Amino acid sequence: MNISDLIENFICEKLDEEKIVELKRNELASFLGCVPSQINYVISTRFTTERGYIVESRRGGGGYIKISRVEVPKSNFHMHIINSIGPSIDYPSVVAILSNMANDNVISLEAANIIASALSDKALSIVSGVTSKNALRANIFKNILINLM
Template sequence: MQNQNQNMSDLIESYLKNVLHKNETVEIRRSEIADQFNCVPSQINYVINTRFTIQQGYVVESKRGGGGYIRIMKVNLVDEMDVLNALGDLVPEELSEREGNHLLQNLYENKLITKREAQMMSLMMEKDTFPSNVKNAAEVRSNMMKKLIDNLKYR
């Protein structure tokens, strides 16, 4: 069942990203997309909440109710410093592996780091990289990401 849900999430994500590739904004009705993919509306929420985050370069707005909608916009930041400042502001005090990888992907997509640099940083942030006596790996991961982003501002 999880694999089927994963595939459905991939399909929905792909569909929305294809629409966003043509337009920088997409406005959807959750129930219409759910009907189109023959899934429950909460599946649409899941995809939007996990795959269209600001860390991944998207802004999501929603309006509830009968005429409600969900608007997804691809963020086009003006220059490197804007990207770095925006991403730096998004790093929480505790950063999960997944969130860290989203930020690295965004840095790579904005050509601020190479693919190899992204892969090396991703390896450094993996759960099993930290010794078992490290009390808060998420906090260490956050500090590493903040240092990386700060360093990129001055190269």
């Protein structure tokens, strides 16, 4: 297991125990035998809003990081996601949202894979320009989510 996975697993275990986890970057780095920048990397890439987390960070002498998992009632889950997509979305964000939905048993893993495939850069290759592709991807994704409601 690499250090990034170790850090992520440690934080996820803490989140399973408590709704909000408050961490001191330097103390956690010392405990896990890594440097604080590795903690920053994991938090910025694996604890994103697309994955259902809220991160609050304060730097300085008594700096800390607060992480909480967004709890959205199942009835509001699709609308929350639709509203968070905005006018465009890139493929990695789509994959993160679908992964979160599958992990929360909102959709099956098979459905997540089918939707991801339909929204991939390869599937949208006929569209030129990243901006146009991401706008089309957002519209298609929102329509899929509306039909899943």
